Every structure is written in C-alpha cells, then in structure tokens.
Amino acid sequence: MFVLMSRYDGYMGKVLFIDLTAKTFSEFPWSDEDRKRTIGGKIMAGDILYHHIRPGMTAWDEDNWLVITTGPLTGCGVPSSSRFNISTISPLTGVLTSSNSGGDFGMMLKRCGYDGCIITGKAKSPTRIHITEDNVEFLDAEELWGLAVTETQEKLPKGTANLVIGPAGENKVLYSAVLSGERANGRGGVGAVFGDKMIKAITAKGFKHPTVYNKEGLIRLSRIWTRRMRNHALSGRQLPVLGTAGLVSPMEARGILATKNFNAGHFEDFDMVSGETLSETKLTRNSGCTSCVMQCTRRCMVDGKEVKGPELEILGLMGPNILNNDLQNIIDWNYWIDEMGMDTISTAGTIAFAMELKEKGLWDGGLEFGKTDNITQIIKDIAHREGVGDVLAEGSKRMADQFGGMEFAIQSKGMELSAYEPRRAVGQGLGYATSNRGGCHLNAGYLVFVEGLGLDIDNLTPNGKGALCVMFQNLMEAISAAGVCLFTSYPVFPSYVFDHPNAPITKAVTWVLPHLGPVIKLINLYSYVLQLYIPLIPHTKAIELATGMTMKLGSFLTAGDRGWNTERVANMILGQKPGADKLPKRLTDVPQDPNDPRTKVPLDTMLKAFYANRQWDNGAPTAKALKRLKIDIPSRDVYPYA
C-alpha cells in the first residue's frame, strides 16, 4: 500500500478506497493539485465521479461508487465545521446526487486519517464496515438488518461515529436516507444505494487530529467569525431561537408557503404549525451539530422520549401542503421518517401528490388532504414497501408516469421540491429548475433568501435572477466544499441590512439588486480575477490559515463554478438530455393568484440569462465553459455538446 501525503495541513492527506465485493481496501490517488482545484466536499466528490462514470451507468450498478468526502475545514475548530458530503448516482433521479450533513462521521473519518472514503462493489449479506486508523473490517450485520435507525445505532460500539440506514434503505426506497447520529444525509436516495450494497452501517474510530498551518491565526479568525455570526440577526438570533422552523410565518406573509400540493401559497392555520408555536409549546431545548455556534436544531417529545424536532421543510410540506394543522402530528411523523431512514422532503412531497391523485380520481392510495390518522402507518409502509407503500416508495415522478398528473407532480428531474412556493419567488423557481441534483432549494442557490425572507427584492421580476442565481450557486457550492455549514454564509450579507430592514440603505440595496444582472454576470464569468480577500467571506482565509494553500475569493468562486459544471457534464454523460431544467406546469403555467398573471415562474425568460451566465447551451456546458474552468472535455461520443 503506497502512501501519498499532502504538503497542506488541514487535510489528512489520504483518501480511502474500499472494495466491498473483494473485501479489500487501498488508497485512492488524490494529489495536492486535486485539492487546490476542488477544495473538498461535494466538488471533490463530483470530480471523482466525473472521471469514473460512463454512459448508461445506474445507481444499482456494482461499480456505482459511494463517495464520502470532508472539507479541509471539517474538524478544524472553525464555527459550524462538522459538515461532510456523500455523492453517488441517485436511484431517484438517475443523475448524481450530493447529500450533505453535519453528523459526526465526517470528523471521525478525518480522525482515522482520511479526507474521504470511496466504496465500490456490493456485499452478499448485511455488512458493517468498520474503519480505524490502520484497518478496515467487514463485519456481519445480520442482527442489525431490519432495525430502525436509533435501535441500530444503540447496538454499535461505543466511541464510534456512524452512518446507518433504516428499513427504508434496506428496501431501496428511492428517497431513503443515511443518518450520522441524528443528522441525515437526506436527499437523493443515498440510503438506497447503501441498501443495494447491503451496507447497514459504517462505523469509524480514530484519534488523529488535523494539523493546521497557522494555529494562532486560525483561532483568531475563528473567534472573530463566531462573534460576527452570533451578533447577526439571522445566525445569532432567529436560527438559535426559532430554528429553520421560524420561516413558516415569513413564508405565509409572502405567499410562498406551499399549500395543498402547491395549489396555493397561503394557509389560514399556518400559526398552528409555525416556529413560534413550536418554540412556545413543544420545544424542550436546542441542540445542534458538533462545533456549531448556532445550535438551531429543535428537540421535542414523542411518546415520552425527547427526540429531534422538525425543520422548516417538514413543517411546510406536512403542514399546509397536506392541509394538516396539528403540530404534534408533524413532530411524530418527523420522528418516524427519521427512524425509518428517509428524506422528509421527498416523503412529504410524494404523499401530497398521492393525495391530489386521489382527489382527481387518478389513483386511490388511501391518502386524502386533511386526513391524518393513517400517515404514520403509511410512513412505515413506504419504508417496508408494503401495500401502497410500495408505490409511494418510487416517488412522485414515477407515480405520475404511471397514473398521470405530471403537471402537478411537484418535482424537478425526479426529486421533489421543498416547501418554498416559487410562484411568488421566481428566482427560487429558477434555482429549483436548474439545481443539478433535482428539486433542491439549496443547490438552487437559495434565492428566496433575497426574494422576501432576509431581504425583500422584487420577487416577481425575472430581471437579474439568472445572474444572481449563478453567483449564489457558485458561492454556496464552494462553502459546502470547505466543510462548513451553509448558514455560516449569512454574515456575508452584513447584519446592518437585517437589523435595519426599513433603512434607506436597505431599501436601496433591495431596489438595485435585480438591476445588477450585467455586473454580476461579469463576476460570474471572470471571478478568477478577484484575487483578493473580503472579510465578509472569511471561508477563504480560513482555508488559507488551516491548510497553507493560497485561496482568494476568485479561486473560491471558480472552484464552486467548476463543481457545478463538472456535476452537470457528468449528469449528461449519465443520460440527462438538454432541456431538463424544468418545473411542473402548475408552477410555470398557472398563476398562484388568478387575478395576477405575474404570479407564476417565468422560467424560459430566466433560463436565457442563466445559461448566458454559465455559458451553457440549453442546459449543457459548452466547450467555452469547460475550457474556462479547466475541466477535461469528454470525448464526443459520450458528450456531444461541447
């Protein structure tokens, strides 16, 4: 086994490669040049998969790789730095998914001496992979198979960090998740790939520490950064006090709270399931990811046990979106979805779709809007693929293929949308449509943040949205890759505008942003010239201090751009066609307010600007884009678009 180390600190210098079929392990070559180019996390994983996949490859192929990667800042003591990523071919969408979480597994993987872990092959029987500093063991997990997530974790050795699947992953529910502690790598069905490979759990235990290049400098920066985050209206007040649940009321106020399968954006009983009501009546205490200074997780009671409470997504999607106004129901369902090991967003979105199918007489799965007494059982049935659960386990797009109703199957590229109703936040709609992994609000660029939640720019105009979307997407991609939580990006927007939402300067900023399209386009296309550091984005300096590599804003944004493009080309090699950046007709053709024709997503208009900002042709990166970003251009027979 030859050893490749890194001259950079922060990284551990090795990537583990596990062959589950042969039960062997070795090192995967990963150079400092690769580290500089991809930073880590999902960009690193996307690059690895890009060079591995071939046309027609599917999630169930033996050599579909699970790529688990950390960032250089993961575990280095900067605020909210426990993040890691799992990428693979998604069984739900057929293209790459990248699923991020703040569980302890990533940090422990680094303590074993690895920046990442790639798994190929399949086991013949339920297996637990156990990783230590010097060894990888393949242990029998027959007695764990069938157990729910917490039961499984309780049986694992003390002192280890874990990644486990529940019954949903074992039964290859297309949107099953992997859990590390109580945090989920939720989206895209990574749990199903684990289940297909018969990996019930991965455990890790190690004692190494990432070294840092400039310890005093990093500690100093970390403390300033933390202070800024704790003084910020969003990361320092709203998130700790209310969690992401605090978004329900603002979304209602702006008509972007998805209601009745995205038939509307308002729900009269919204306050019964709001973050305020949650904090006032159900919250037992806060909790959060290791090393996080925000601690935004809720904890609530279910059947006398204190468990992880709901995030915004499930409050919206299993509240207004299925016409449920009972908060305890949502808390219970959230618990069961976690225990079964599934994605709360896709589970909820599929259920809402099934309810509308019944309403329209297209399919009767026993699910109805406002009927809540059978949902816990349905969640378990989905996880076990029993009865109608077997149909629901396929997700809304496949159900629409079978029963009809595609115009109101609220998904993009096969993955269900989250709770933000984009007809009154059209930039968010653009993001949903263009997101590489499908209907994701974060990969989308999270434009809703400026379209009414944090800032209040013109939410209905298509102007400037293409350019803004690209810039946010690139920045967030890079922040994720560094290994820190996306919420550390809030202080990028100075606290002043959130502390003074009515001040003239705030109003000026909100007025001008949609007009800045041309300027932002220049930044998008020429970001590499920004070889400077801006204190509003401390992530770049943190990377420099932790690793010793030079990382200025321009390289950071370019790495994000590169990550976005690499994943997109990989997806097209896997079979995605041009024109795949779509939204269901309900969102593009039907105004949310019948009296206001602007309240629908002008997707085609915004896509023109988006593609111009990315140098893409109808969703396919052109040779110009690939050359600019120094991405290896694939051969014409696998990628005819360059």
Next chain:
Amino acid sequence: MIKIKTFGVIRLGSGIKEFDAESSQVRTVEDCFNALNIKSAPDADKFSFAEAQVFVNHTRTTKKNFAIKDGDEVWLMSPASGG
C-alpha cells in the same frame, strides 16, 4: 379596533402573540411598537419599527408613519432565513 400580531424574535422576546388596540391609540405603524412595548412585561425585550418587517393587511410597508385605520391587521415580523 386594530389587530396586531407579532412573529419571530419579536413574539418570543416580547412574550405577546397578539393584541387589539384602539384606532385612537394606534395611528401609525410606529405606534404599534409603542403599544406593544407598553403592554409587554417590564423585563421583556423592547422592539422598534427600525428592526422589524411590518405588514399591514398582508402588504409590506417600510414607512414608519404609514397610517393605520380601524379594522386593519398589522403583522410585526423579524427577518428570517434557513435552508
């Protein structure tokens, strides 16, 4: 009668979820905050228009002197975000 509802950190900080006010007491949006601060406990957090996003009958206003009339519903909210 004017109905005033609070949300976000304003609701949790003041301890008051909603209350009614006479249209003679509350003439502008700014008056709503004065009314809230008087009503909340002495040791509760106090709030001002400057730090809030205010909706009158479901429409946002950024003017502290925006006139409130009888029958209006005013929402006092704080900026929020998540993921």
Next chain:
Amino acid sequence: MAYQIDKFDCVGCCACIFACPFDVPTEIKEEHKVVIPEDKCVGCGQCEDICPVAAIHPAPGQRKIRKVTILEENCIGCTACARNCPANAINGTVKNPHVIDQRKCIQCGYCGTKCKKDAIVIEYLA
C-alpha cells in the same frame, strides 16, 4: 492541571467532547452545556484549540507545553508511552529507545505521566 469551560460562553456544541483524546468533557444535557471534570483532565489543550466560542481556558497554574522529547539515554524501551499516546506519535521497538514524531505530537504531556524512567522531557511555553 486542567482546562475549564466558561459556563456562560459555552453553547453546548460538543466540539471539545469530540476533540478530547481522553474522553473527559461531559455534556449536561438539561442545560445544553459541557463541563470538564478537573480531576480527569490531562491538560493537553485540544479542547481550547477547537472551541469556536473561546469558552475554554487553562485553569490557574496550567502551563502550555511547547515541545516533548525523549531522552535517549534514560529510555529503556518499555513502550508505555507509545501505547498510551493518544496521537500515536511515538515510535520504537521493545527494549530500544523510543522517539517522538514531532509532526504528530499534540503536546499533551500524557506520556510523561506514564514514564517511570524520567525519559520524557517537557519544555513549557512560559
């Protein structure tokens, strides 16, 4: 010899629990805070380095270690230090003098508590 967590500043993020090679800090779940039992703390300071809110400080009298080395002439190769080193930073074979790999050493001084032959040399910062 210990580090202490300022109760007011602590946010309960548990980074110190994660970083501690000796499993010392303890979470008080009801209060969402972490405490360091003084009698168990080895004084390595890994927790202070990782705490994002600067809530952890050395107790009075706690001295930070600058460097740890092994005095070859005193070392009898008993391997006690290597076996107990939380960073796996000590190399050597039985009955032969051991050497500390300075790249891996986390300057916790734990080896010094295990050596019976005064072979561990600790240089303090102040």
